[in-house]
Amino acid sequence: MEALERLMTEINQRKITPKTGSYTNYLFDKGQDKILKKIGEEATEVVIAAKNNDKPEILLEVADLMYHVMVLLAEKDITLAELEAELQSREGKLSKTTDRKEIKTL
Numbered sequence: 482m483e484a485l486e487r488l489m490t491e492i493n494q495r496k497i498t499p500k501t502g503s504y505t506n507y508l509f510d511k512g513q514d515k516i517l518k519k520i521g522e523e524a525t526e527v528v529i530a531a532k533n534n535d536k537p538e539i540l541l542e543v544a545d546l547m548y549h550v551m552v553l554l555a556e557k558d559i560t561l562a563e564l565e566a567e568l569q570s571r572e573g574k575l576s577k578t579t580d581r582k583e584i585k586t587l
């Protein structure tokens with residue numbers, strides 16, 4: 482998705498050249514714990530939007546979550562190319578759900 486690549490470029494650019502008033506720089510300045518906290522919050526908001534069956538809200542919250550995950554990738558110097566390689570390495574592989582043992586509870 483070109484929009485994702487453009488956003489990642491912009492986020493990485495903020496890291497190299499901070500911009501006054503930038504929310505991305507606010508996150509980088511606050512540091513890892515703040516970024517992780519936002520990811521947790523946004524993930525919860527995705528869950529609530531989905532439970533409410535609210536498609537516009539799901540889209541909005543997933544976009545928020547993806548942005549914050551991308552800020553984390555930038556914080557850790559992980560590129561979209563590396564993410565793509567990871568996803569590509571999984572292509573065509575079968576998941577082994579049928580082999581999984583049942584988890585027994587009391």
Ligand SMILES: N=c1c2ncn([C@@H]3O[C@H](COP(=O)(O)OP(=O)(O)OP(=O)(O)O)[C@@H](O)[C@H]3O)c2ncn1[C@@H]1O[C@H](COP(=O)(O)O)[C@@H](O)[C@H]1O
Binds near residue numbers: 495545
């Ligand atoms: N895609 C996003 C994006 N998605 C979500 N957000 C911000 O994430 C925040 C999430 O909202 P919340 O209410 O949960 O958080 P908040 O109360 O504002 O902030 P906290 O005090 O909780 O951290 C909002 O401030 C949104 O503006 C984003 N901020 C920036 N971008 C893009 O990142 C690029 C760089 O933006 P700047 O860094 O602001 O220049 C631009 O293309 C922007 O469109």
